[in-house]
Amino acid sequence: MQEKEEILMSEKVLMYARVGNIGQMAEASLDLQLQAVEEFCRQKGYEIVGTKTCVGGGEKAISFLPPLAEEAKQREATMIVTCSMDRFTRDYDSLIKFEDDMRKENIKVLSAEATTEPNEMDKVLQAIFEKFKEYEK
Numbered sequence: 001m002q003e004k005e006e007i008l009m010s011e012k013v014l015m016y017a018r019v020g021n022i023g024q025m026a027e028a029s030l031d032l033q034l035q036a037v038e039e040f041c042r043q044k045g046y047e048i049v050g051t052k053t054c055v056g057g058g059e060k061a062i063s064f065l066p067p068l069a070e071e072a073k074q075r076e077a078t079m080i081v082t083c084s085m086d087r088f089t090r091d092y093d094s095l096i097k098f099e100d101d102m103r104k105e106n107i108k109v110l111s112a113e114a115t116t117e118p119n120e121m122d123k124v125l126q127a128i129f130e131k132f133k134e135y136e137k
Helices: 022-026 029-044 059-063 065-074 092-104 120-136
Strands: 012-019 047-055 079-082 108-111
Touching: 012 029, 012 065, 022 029, 022 047, 029 047, 029 079, 047 065, 059 065, 065 092, 092 108
Parallel strands: 012 047, 012 079, 079 108
Antiparallel strands: none
8 A cells, every 4th residue: 555645735925024114124123024034934844925014003004904915815825924913013903803804815824923823722812802802892
């Protein structure tokens, strides 16, 4: 009997970095973020299919999410990785919505700081936090 060779499909990653202003760009913050993400991907064996960088904070950071999602789909990325989740946005509700939207597209959203990918317990905790937010209103 021949053994079947298992073929592992590598994650296809769109790297993402954002700084709040031009001054941070001059400090090479974007480069440092991308280096951290690239190293993370290399260690995991992920294939990098593109890079997206943005400059702007606050409400402007939220406006970067739809084009980021579109680029991930166009590049057939299976994952968007940033150095820290707050690089997407510091607005928790917007981040949760972005993660949900990406999940529906079968695209994972991950931080290079994460030691593991989100699991079922993470999803349960996320649902609990969302319920608490409903009561805050």
